[in-house]
Amino acid sequence: MxxxxxxxxxxxxxxxxxxxxxxxxxxxxxxxxxxxxxxxxxxxxxxxxxxxxxxxxxxxxxxxxxxxxxxxxxxxxxxxxxxxxxxxxxxxxxxxxxxxxxxxxxxxxxxxxxxxxxxxxxxxxxxPLAGLTAYQALTRALDVQPGETVLVHAAAGGVGSLAVQIAVALGARVIGTAGEQNHDFLRSLGAEPVRYGEGLAARVRALAPEGVDAVLDLIGGEALQASPALLGPGGRLASAAEPTVLGLGGRFVFVRPDAADLAALTDLAEIGRLKxxxxxxxxxxxxxxxxxxxxxxxxxxxxxxxxx
The missing domain is CATH 3.90.180.10 (Medium-chain alcohol dehydrogenases, catalytic domain)
Incomplete structure (x- = not known):
């Protein structure tokens, strides 16, 4: 072959x-x-x-x-x-x-x-890999509940765009960081976009003055380092980009094969909640x-x- x-x-x-x-x-x-x-x-x-x-x-x-x-x-x-x-x-x-x-x-x-x-x-x-990473991070590491506000870093990427849709399907409000050229794309997925760069924390705080309930980091670096200060009381942090999240009190996500989780993604796709x-x-x-x-x-x- x-x-x-x-x-x-x-x-x-x-x-x-x-x-x-x-x-x-x-x-x-x-x-x-x-x-x-x-x-x-x-x-x-x-x-x-x-x-x-x-x-x-x-x-x-x-x-x-x-x-x-x-x-x-x-x-x-x-x-x-x-x-x-x-x-x-x-x-x-x-x-x-x-x-x-x-x-x-x-x-x-x-x-x-x-x-x-x-x-x-x-x-x-x-x-599979991107969807499972997003699904396992949101449902297990972060335990996202209906009505919560979730911040997704690198929301327009392969994992991020799926994470936005899964979080919306879970009943969450989603804020997504991305370059301005991808803001309309994020809006089409159900997220409220904010741009990267200097002033990121202030822009997120303007949308969520009391802090967000959960942050899913998919890029690391400055975005990850700024994330703990954006959490509200009882907020949770997870990263699939950098294990250094452990030192910030968060959880590191390394995706596992799981047939049941894959089947859940198939179900979401077939009812039009995941593209x-x-x-x-x-x-x-x-x-x-x-x-x-x-x-x-x-x-x-x-x-x-x-x-x-």
């Missing part, structure tokens, strides 16, 4: 497009014919070796954790899916080796759910270009890799 691989740590230039063996299928795995995947910052951070102390890599590595595709075969222990089913998945295993930038992936059943019927494969591929913004698509052989665009950090929504 065709796949993207890398044989050593490095930037986009270490990615190779070529033939690799089709994956073997375990008893509790599903062989998915990949139609689309998406690029996440964690992909190129792992590839650069930044997480080498935390995650073992078995070279050559096929990058990618998101998938939207069609079930080709199922393992002998699988009853949840059959060949022909359309699925999405956050296919993360305990080591980095067999990813989703390929024509096929053998996905543990615990990482999969039914694909939303109203999303294209390209849109659906942008949902995926696709910033750009690239064919599999141009995965390096997709990675470069994602690493720039200025895209609105998801960068998607398609598989013929």
């Amino acid at each position: 065709k796949a993207i691989t890398y044989r050593s740590y490095g930037g986009p230039d270490v990615l190779e497009y070529g033939e690799v063996p089709e994956p073997k299928l375990g008893a509790d795995q599903v062989l998915v014919r990949v139609r689309a995947s998406s690029v996440n910052p964690v992909d190129w951070k792992i590839q650069a070796g930044y997480l080498d102390s935390a995650m073992d890599a078995v070279f050559p590595v096929i990058p990618g954790w998101d998938v939207a595709g069609v079930v080709e075969r199922v393992g002998i222990g699988i009853t949840e899916f059959e060949p022909g089913y359309e699925v999405i998945g956050y296919v993360r295993e305990d080591m980095v080796s067999r990813g989703t930038f390929a024509e096929y992936v053998a996905a543990p059943v615990r990482t999969l759910a039914r694909k939303p019927r109203n999303l294209t494969f390209e849109q659906a591929a942008g949902l 995926v913004e696709v910033a750009a698509t690239f064919p599999l052989r141009r995965a390096a270009d997709a990675q470069r665009l994602n690493a720039e950090g200025h895209t609105r929504g998801k960068v998607v890799v398609t598989v013929p």
Whole structure:
């Protein structure tokens, strides 16, 4: 099968497009014919070796954790899916080796759910990792309740745009930070936009004089450091960008595969409460270009890799 691989740590230039063996299928795995995947910052951070102390890599590595595709075969222990089913998945295993930038992936059943019927494969591929990060942060780390006010930093990005919609679906009021060029986009998702930069705290306070109930940080840096002062009494802070949030009294979010959470995202998409913004698509052989665009950090929504 065709796949993207890398044989050593490095930037986009270490990615190779070529033939690799089709994956073997375990008893509790599903062989998915990949139609689309998406690029996440964690992909190129792992590839650069930044997480080498935390995650073992078995070279050559096929990058990618998101998938939207069609079930080709199922393992002998699988009853949840059959060949022909359309699925999405956050296919993360305990080591980095067999990813989703390929024509096929053998996905543990615990990482999969039914694909939303109203999303294209390209849109659906942008949902798993980003959607699960937002969903688990809002429902678990922050325990957002109806009527609360939530501040989302980097609200127009891949995770942020989904977090805004999920928080709105939970019944929260949402304030989102973003560049001014994305303010109308955030309004269309149900958020009240504020711009980044000097004076951010004052702009947020103008919208929430008593402080916000929860902050979800997706960018780190100055935005994260300013967040504790924006919380009202009993306010909660979580970050999916920097573990330093722990020193600020908040919680760090590292997304976990969860079939039930994925199914909840599918349900939200199918009732029209959750849509995926696709910033750009690239064919599999141009995965390096997709990675470069994602690493720039200025895209609105998801960068998607398609598989013929």
